[in-house]
Amino acid sequence: xxxxxxxxxxxxxxxxxxxxxxxxxxxxxxxxxxxxxxxxxxxxxxxxxxxxxxxxxxxxxxxxxxxxxxxxxxxxxxxxxxxxxxxxxxxxxxxxxxxxxxxxxxxxxxxxxxxxxxxxxxxxxxxxxxxxxxxxxxxxxxxxxxxxxxxxxxxxxxxx
Numbered sequence: 001x002x003x004x005x006x007x008x009x010x011x012x013x014x015x016x017x018x019x020x021x022x023x024x025x026x027x028x029x030x031x032x033x034x035x036x037x038x039x040x041x042x043x044x045x046x047x048x049x050x051x052x053x054x055x056x057x058x059x060x061x062x063x064x065x066x067x068x069x070x071x072x073x074x075x076x077x078x079x080x081x082x083x084x085x086x087x088x089x090x091x092x093x094x095x096x097x098x099x100x101x102x103x104x105x106x107x108x109x110x111x112x113x114x115x116x117x118x119x120x121x122x123x124x125x126x127x128x129x130x131x132x133x134x135x136x137x138x139x140x141x142x143x144x145x146x147x148x149x150x151x152x153x154x155x156x157x158x159x160x
């Protein structure tokens with residue numbers, strides 16, 4: 001063994017470690033354990049943040065794909081309200097409407113931004129650019145201990 005001491009006891013060689021070697025080993029183990037313990041909260045926060053962004057992106061994409069799937073003729077405020085894709089026809093801002101769920105087929109609003117994300121909400125901006133082209137922008141926002149966050153996806157829907 002490297003670093004071990006050899007001593008004679010009753011004519012036999014006795015090998016062992018000195019107190020300093022044992023204390024240094026214990027110190028190294030404690031330092032390594034401290035480093036691992038210190039990185040765990042950082043890794044957990046990064047995982048939660050990435051998970052929230054992923055959930056928000058999925059909600060926005062599902063909403064956008066549902067609107068696109070309904071086609072140009074149904075990308076109006078009245079039709080979006082009729083399909084349950086926006087909460088009502090009253091805008092919260094210019095051409096912008098709130099939504100509580102991403103699919104009318106989803107029971108009990110299981111895809112609701114408020115249920116999927118902490119303090120989550122969603123808006124849809126629908127703007128007719130010309131008589132054959134509509135712009136749709138979906139925004140999913142949430143608030144957590146790190147602050148306010150949002151994901152925004154947009155598309156153009158043409159009358160083909």
